[in-house]
Amino acid sequence: MKFKNFTKGKCLYQNNLSSKQDVTDWNLEGQAKISFQENRLHLENELDPDEHGDNAHWVFWCPVDFPDKIIVEWDFYPIREPGLCMIFFAATGQNGKDLFDSSLATRTGKYPEYHSGDINALHLSYFRHKHADERAFRTCNLRKSHGFHLVAAGADPLPPVEDAISPYHLKLVKYKGVIQFSINELTVLEWEDDGEQFGSVLSGGKIGLRQMAPMKAAYKNLIVHEAQLDD
Known part of the structure; x- marks a missing residue:
């Protein structure tokens, strides 16, 4: 398969994720432990999943509204499993509302609130080691919401x-209807939304990190650039 080639344009956002000051304006939905070690953002659950079930999961949102046609890059350090790591992107409230509009239903980290609530988003799960079947056959899954649509793997x-x-x-990479994801420069998936089968093509919006307990992971060097498509 021949993948599309994208290059970086202007830098839109850069965050080293190395200290508490770097995430003071981020928004946490649910309960999580947020710490910094070796100049990296460390994230893990606050609640015991054996006792609290799905209430132990959470989402941590970058507050910036990004346009369409972006390249998002970050460094990922898996520390403890089982668990799952995911990124939300192009996330907005439905009917043109901001993701944090007070009229939207309160979100607490439970997954159905994000895929079948009153927001639209794309979500990519790239470390799926929560359940035995996920560990036995590991895939990166791309879903589109509203709805629980698995659109690519x-x-x-x-x-x-x-x-x-x-x-x-x-x-x-999010470029109009094209979504492309790579790890260490190895392209894992590419999908193009036709704007019909799963609703209109999503445009800009917010980015959020999600983990399923008891996953612990670290993050560093979150950078967002404008994306340019090479002909």
Whole structure:
């Protein structure tokens, strides 16, 4: 398969994710432990999943509204599993509302609030080691909401935590209907939305990090550039 080639334009956002000051304006939905070690953002659940179930999961939102045609890059360090790591992007409230509009239903980290609530978003799960079947056949899954639409999947090269040589450099491209994702410059999936089968093509919006407990992971060097499509 021949993948599309994208290059970086102007830098729209850069965050080292190295200290508490770097995320003071971020928005946490649910309960999570947020700490910093070795100049990296460390995230893990606050609540025990054995006791609290799906209430132990959470989402951490960057407050910036990004346009369409972007390249998102970050460094990822898996630390403890089982669990799952995901990124939301192009996230907005329905009917043109901001993601944090007070009229939207309160979100607390439970997944159905995000895929079948009153927001629209794309969500890519790139470290799916929560359940036994996910660990037995590892894939990166791309979904589109509103609705629980699995629109693309690709083989996931990320190993179990004990075999990880971190960091892994993750790159996500959102360019009109095209979504492309790579890990360490290996393209894992590419999908183009036709704007019909799963509703209109999503445009700009916010980015959020999600983990399913008891996953612990670290993040660093979140950078967003304008994306340019090479002919």
